[in-house]
Amino acid sequence: MDLLLADRAAEPPTPLRVFPLAGPPGAALYLKDESRRPTGSLKHGPARDLFLDALRCGEIGPGTPLFEAASGNMAVAQAHFARLLGLSYTAVVPGKTGPDKRRRIEEQGGRCHPFDPPLAVYQKARFLAEASSGHYFDHLQRVGDAVDWSGPDSLGAGILSDLEKRGEPAPAWIVAGVGSGVTSAAIGRYLRMRGAGTRIAVVDPENSAYFPGWAADFPGYTTGMPSRIEGIGRPCVEPAFDASVVDLVIPVPDVASVAAMRHLRAITGLMAGPSSGSCLWGAFHVLDRMRREGERGAVVMVVGDGGETYRDTYYDDAWIEAKGWQLHGPLSDLERFTATGTWGVTPAG
Known part of the structure; x- marks a missing residue:
């Protein structure tokens, strides 16, 4: 235990990166880059x-x-x-x-x-x-x-600390993917313990149970189908998922997740996995919602893992074509929002 605790204490914090946006005014998007963990992911x-x-x-x-x-x-x-x-x-x-x-x-x-x-x-x-x-x-x-969500080394604590160092208040929203459910639960519980007004949005791919289960307030919801977006989505709502600390679940089409991971790389140079594409798509929805409601503040999205593992799959055009995914439409939506702050995409579901 001493060895593991010393290892945790010695681990440097992961970076908080800026995603360059032309709009909407009064909002900023940050990327909490968990791909920089020693084994390459937030796991x-x-x-x-x-x-x-x-x-x-x-x-x-x-x-x-x-x-x-x-x-x-x-x-x-x-x-x-x-x-x-x-x-x-x-x-x-x-x-x-x-x-x-x-x-x-x-x-x-x-x-x-x-x-x-x-x-x-x-x-x-x-x-x-x-x-x-x-x-x-x-x-x-x-x-x-098992997860220590309340400690100073938790992901929620790290996000608030990163923004405090920038002289900024707690973010308006944090956007995360949901696989086991532990990430959104840990962040949400920490924020509520701190009394922060930050809301939690989780993104959910096709075939996953979290959006329909959350919308129906039915934790036993099951689809029986596997997610095609690696790292997030489950055929059933897993025990670690805490719906009480989640303010919004955003269903994301699989093709949008893949387009967004590629857009993330094109704009920032950060090669991340498809779950991060889902989070970027969800973050744009949240930013558009803030603009329409006149809300100001920062949005932080969690980058779950790096993209090197996916060179031969989600980053391979032939593999994408074999899946039947047409990326042009969602890529155009992403590029327009990044350049102008105009979204106009209705959430699926």
């Missing part, structure tokens, strides 16, 4: 908190083998901390998981255990942990209770 902090929680509960000891059902950024971050502690780590991944995703986990010292069908990876990870007297993190179920 880095929650993964460390899962380790700390398991250590406090006595679930991890010397030589305990570790298991998780994950193939993305959470698995990469967990493999990193397992290596830091000298423990073995296995990520149970769907059989179709590509070599690049497996390589990222293996580069951090983990190993991948492919298994099908995809929805059975959770049971398989639990079985492997039990069979080896190991520990199964079960992050979708446990991360909400």
